[in-house]
Amino acid sequence: MASASVQDQIFTEQVTHLYEGVPLAVIFNVVNATILSVMLYETANPLHVSLWGAALVALIVARSILYIAFYKRSCKTGTCAGWSNAMIGIVALFGLLWGAAAWVFMPVGEVQYQLLTAMILFVLAIGSMSNLYPVWGAYLAFVGPMVLLLLARFVMIGTELHFAMAVSGGMLLVFMAMFAKRQRDELVKTLMLRIENRDLLERLERENEQVRRENEKMTHMEALLRKKSAVLDAVSQVQGLFIADRNPAAIFDETLSTILRLTGSGFGFIGEVLADKNGTRYLKTFSVTDISWNEEVKNFYDKTTPVGIEFRNHQSLLGQVLRTGEPIISNCPAIDPRSGGLPEGHPVLRSFMGVPLYMGEKMVGMLGLANRPKGYTDDLLISLDPVINAAAGMVEALQNRRDRVQAQDDAASAMQRLTTAIESLNDGFVIYDKDDRLVLCNSKYREFYNETADLMVPGTTFEKIVRTGVERGQYEHGANVEEREEWIQNRLAIHHLKESLMEQKLANGTWLRVEDRETPDGGRVGFRVDITELKRTQEELQKAMFEGERSSKAKTEFLSSMSHELRTPMNAVLGFAQLLQMNPQVPLHPKQKDAVNQIIKAGNHLLELINEILDLSRIEAGRVNLSIENVDPCGAVEECLAYIAPLADKRSITINASVPKKHDFSIRTDHTRFKQVLLNLLSNAVKYNVENGQVALTVHLLDENRVRFCISDTGLGIPEDKQNELFHPFSRLGAETTDVEGTGIGLTITRKLAELMGGRLDFESVPGKGSSFWVDLPGSVGSIAVQQEKSWSEPSLPIMPDGHHRVLYIEDNPDNLILMQYVIAMVDGVEMISAHTGELGVEIAEIHRPDVIMMDINLPGINGIEALKRLRAMEKTKDIPVVAVSADVMPADIKIAMQAGFDAYLTKPINLVETIEFIKMAIEGKLVP
Numbered sequence: 001m002a003s004a005s006v007q008d009q010i011f012t013e014q015v016t017h018l019y020e021g022v023p024l025a026v027i028f029n030v031v032n033a034t035i036l037s038v039m040l041y042e043t044a045n046p047l048h049v050s051l052w053g054a055a056l057v058a059l060i061v062a063r064s065i066l067y068i069a070f071y072k073r074s075c076k077t078g079t080c081a082g083w084s085n086a087m088i089g090i091v092a093l094f095g096l097l098w099g100a101a102a103w104v105f106m107p108v109g110e111v112q113y114q115l116l117t118a119m120i121l122f123v124l125a126i127g128s129m130s131n132l133y134p135v136w137g138a139y140l141a142f143v144g145p146m147v148l149l150l151l152a153r154f155v156m157i158g159t160e161l162h163f164a165m166a167v168s169g170g171m172l173l174v175f176m177a178m179f180a181k182r183q184r185d186e187l188v189k190t191l192m193l194r195i196e197n198r199d200l201l202e203r204l205e206r207e208n209e210q211v212r213r214e215n216e217k218m219t220h221m222e223a224l225l226r227k228k229s230a231v232l233d234a235v236s237q238v239q240g241l242f243i244a245d246r247n248p249a250a251i252f253d254e255t256l257s258t259i260l261r262l263t264g265s266g267f268g269f270i271g272e273v274l275a276d277k278n279g280t281r282y283l284k285t286f287s288v289t290d291i292s293w294n295e296e297v298k299n300f301y302d303k304t305t306p307v308g309i310e311f312r313n314h315q316s317l318l319g320q321v322l323r324t325g326e327p328i329i330s331n332c333p334a335i336d337p338r339s340g341g342l343p344e345g346h347p348v349l350r351s352f353m354g355v356p357l358y359m360g361e362k363m364v365g366m367l368g369l370a371n372r373p374k375g376y377t378d379d380l381l382i383s384l385d386p387v388i389n390a391a392a393g394m395v396e397a398l399q400n401r402r403d404r405v406q407a408q409d410d411a412a413s414a415m416q417r418l419t420t421a422i423e424s425l426n427d428g429f430v431i432y433d434k435d436d437r438l439v440l441c442n443s444k445y446r447e448f449y450n451e452t453a454d455l456m457v458p459g460t461t462f463e464k465i466v467r468t469g470v471e472r473g474q475y476e477h478g479a480n481v482e483e484r485e486e487w488i489q490n491r492l493a494i495h496h497l498k499e500s501l502m503e504q505k506l507a508n509g510t511w512l513r514v515e516d517r518e519t520p521d522g523g524r525v526g527f528r529v530d531i532t533e534l535k536r537t538q539e540e541l542q543k544a545m546f547e548g549e550r551s552s553k554a555k556t557e558f559l560s561s562m563s564h565e566l567r568t569p570m571n572a573v574l575g576f577a578q579l580l581q582m583n584p585q586v587p588l589h590p591k592q593k594d595a596v597n598q599i600i601k602a603g604n605h606l607l608e609l610i611n612e613i614l615d616l617s618r619i620e621a622g623r624v625n626l627s628i629e630n631v632d633p634c635g636a637v638e639e640c641l642a643y644i645a646p647l648a649d650k651r652s653i654t655i656n657a658s659v660p661k662k663h664d665f666s667i668r669t670d671h672t673r674f675k676q677v678l679l680n681l682l683s684n685a686v687k688y689n690v691e692n693g694q695v696a697l698t699v700h701l702l703d704e705n706r707v708r709f710c711i712s713d714t715g716l717g718i719p720e721d722k723q724n725e726l727f728h729p730f731s732r733l734g735a736e737t738t739d740v741e742g743t744g745i746g747l748t749i750t751r752k753l754a755e756l757m758g759g760r761l762d763f764e765s766v767p768g769k770g771s772s773f774w775v776d777l778p779g780s781v782g783s784i785a786v787q788q789e790k791s792w793s794e795p796s797l798p799i800m801p802d803g804h805h806r807v808l809y810i811e812d813n814p815d816n817l818i819l820m821q822y823v824i825a826m827v828d829g830v831e832m833i834s835a836h837t838g839e840l841g842v843e844i845a846e847i848h849r850p851d852v853i854m855m856d857i858n859l860p861g862i863n864g865i866e867a868l869k870r871l872r873a874m875e876k877t878k879d880i881p882v883v884a885v886s887a888d889v890m891p892a893d894i895k896i897a898m899q900a901g902f903d904a905y906l907t908k909p910i911n912l913v914e915t916i917e918f919i920k921m922a923i924e925g926k927l928v929p
Contacts, residue, residue: 095144096145099150255394259391265369268369273356281363282311318354326356334349352376353368353370365395427530432523433523437461467488473507514526627670628757644683651692665707666779689713689770690715697709705779709774710772711774716770757777810838837861838860839861842870846877849876852883882902883905883906884897886906903922
């Protein structure tokens with residue numbers, strides 16, 4: 001097994017030799033093929049030469065692929081048989097191809113060319129021996145086919161010369177084969193000896209190598225120790241200078257001189273690395289060798305060296321260090337691509353070493369050395385580590401010292417600026433430390449507390465300043481001692497809060513906003529702002545608000561009272577008109593019916609106006625509910641004109657209307673509010689006109705988005721000095737002294753309604769000639785809402801349930817009692833009893849126990865709500881439905897009544913049909929509060 005193993009190793013070594021010779025063999029084949037083709041191409045058949053050359057290229061490619069791939073995969077793992085066999089096959093094909101060359105390139109009759117071909121083939125055969133001899137089979141596989149084909153070519157030519165060449169060539173090749181075999185045998189013996197003694201040889205080689213390395217190491221250590229000793233001495237000397245606090249320039253000059261001496265360098269520099277505003281590094285020297293080469297450079301050197309020479313060029317060896325932050329060694333700067341060249345006249349730069357100086361990860365400085373006779377090495381760089389580190393430490397220490405001085409100067413400057421800024425404040429400013437002692441305050445603070453200004457020096461406690469201020473009468477507080485102490489303790493407690501904000505009044509009448517806040521170190525910072533004017537303004541505003549609220553309350557009370565007073569007679573007017581309309585026993589003549597309908601229509605409109613007056617506060621607050629839609633205004637205009645016509649006829653006033661046809665245009669508005677606006681403007685145009693005057697109503701399109709409704713009159717006009725009061729509520733501009741009725745709120749409501757509908761109301765007036773009022777409203781696109789006119793057909797009364805029913809009506813107004821008697825009389829099966837006070841009504845209810853009680857709220861004696869409480873408290877009357885009938889229509893009044901327990905609430909003027917319907921529902925038990 002051991003012998004087999006040795007044979008395998010020998011075979012592997014042989015194949016390895018064969019593998020290593022492949023590149024040379026490929027080159028040898030290419031060279032010989034090139035020579036043969038160039039010299040004999042014209043004597044041979046071009047087609048044959050091309051085919052032969054292509055075959056040779058293919059074999060070379062195959063041999064190269066086998067060389068690159070197969071052996072790397074197999075032979076190096078010890079299994080070379082496959083590769084050897086493949087290579088023998090390739091070599092045999094090469095032998096056949098080169099033997100075929102004798103037939104392609106050896107022309108008959110051209111002896112010189114025949115001899116050249118034969119010579120090349122013999123050279124190729126001899127040369128292959130040096131490559132193929134380790135593997136005997138490979139050598140025979142190449143030489144055998146080639147020689148046999150060559151000899152066959154000689155024999156075919158058939159001359160004596162060729163025969164002699166064939167015999168000589170054969171003998172030469174036999175000798176070559178023998179020589180190759182002997183060489184192979186010698187190789188095998190050598191390999192066997194090497195394999196058998198491999199362990200011994202390797203051990204001896206390792207021992208020799210170890211001894212050599214140890215000797216080199218000892219020599220290197222001795223040199224290194226000498227260098228380190230010198231370096232450490234230099235570091236000690238430099239640090240001694242720094243500890244002695246010598247001038248920085250002298251320290252770095254000595255440091256540079258020491259490093260130049262240690263390294264044998266011709267010149268150099270030490271500097272700090274800084275960065276400009278863009279973050280680009282540049283070098284500023286602490287110490288630099290004087291290498292000035294002319295007077296100009298000398299002057300520059302003398303001028304800039306004391307403050308430091310700056311180097312900003314990054315296209316140089318020095319700049320390479322700045323840019324990369326890595327050391328650089330160049331022993332031939334003249335041809336180094338990293339070098340950016342030198343100024344004209346600069347001494348020759350033979351070698352250069354640039355070393356960045358780091359403290360941690362920060363590059364603080366740079367050391368540059370040049371022109372060391374032996375050049376610079378990495379070992380030299382390593383040996384300089386101590387002095388490089390010492391230099392870096394000194395650069396950082398110098399920077400820190402400089403930064404510390406700068407920081408102190410900056411702090412002093414900042415403190416000065418802070419003091420100036422604090423002093424320039426218009427407000428008082430103060431700082432107390434964690435022990436509540438004064439640190440600083442500005443003059444404004446002392447001015448506010450002038451009674452204790454003498455105590456406001458650093459170190460005085462806040463408590464002492466406050467107590468002294470109290471004693472000197474600086475603050476408003478109680479007169480006796482107990483109140484003073486309580487005030488002081490309260491003030492101290494507020495002062496010690498993390499954040500405090502308060503208002504403080506001083507004895508001189510000054511109001512201050514006092515704001516204090518705790519600082520991170522436990523101290524306090526405070527501001528004092530003079531708010532005396534602000535407090536005065538607040539007081540004035542409060543007075544104005546109080547007056548406004550009182551005025552608003554008075555207005556509301558007036559409106560409520562006016563509404564109540566108007567609704568009471570309106571109840572009789574509309575009630576009796578409805579009686580005339582609905583009484584089947586006394587039918588009306590058609591003209592009478594029309595007159596009654598007009599009364600009811602006008603009364604209802606007056607009722608709507610009363611409601612709008614009550615909504616004035618909501619209109620002013622912008623809380624009016626509007627139903628904005630596309631409206632054809634022609635119907636509303638015609639209705640308003642019809643309503644206002646009787647008033648105009650009474651005063652012999654002519655109304656001229658110029659209105660486009662229906663559906664020619666439309667507006668975006670609320671139909672009801674639009675009518676109210678027009679009626680108010682038309683009514684004013686008639687009321688404030690002269691007898692036999694004229695009113696003109698015109699409607700025209702301003703543009704596709706605006707429609708103008710203009711009402712002009714020929715009245716007396718509005719005086720110029722009163723025109724700015726026209727839209728003020730309750731202002732009648734002197735008309736209150738005339739017989740023209742009005743409240744002075746119509747135009748106010750009208751303008752606000754126009755604005756709420758997206759429009760604008762304005763006017764022009766010429767005293768003595770008349771006025772023109774116009775309202776512009778948005779035009780509309782799309783379908784027009786059809787407004788249904790109210791039907792004035794005769795209503796019918798609801799039919800009561802079977803049986804006899806009794807209604808008690810408690811009312812102090814005789815007209816309203818008579819009206820209700822007429823109403824009840826028209827309903828079959830219902831009897832009405834009445835009482836004119838709440839007390840009497842309660843007694844009658846307990847005695848007669850009516851089915852329904854109708855009761856006014858505002859009664860003499862006890863009011864309706866108190867009467868309701870008594871009714872609910874009695875066993876006999878607690879379950880009787882009670883309906884409130886009142887002229888109070890304010891939402892708050894209705895809410896109070898319903899919360900008191902009324903089953904329903906009817907507002908005056910009453911609707912007769914609605915009233916009878918409520919009585920019916922009460923009798924049937926269907927009223928739901």
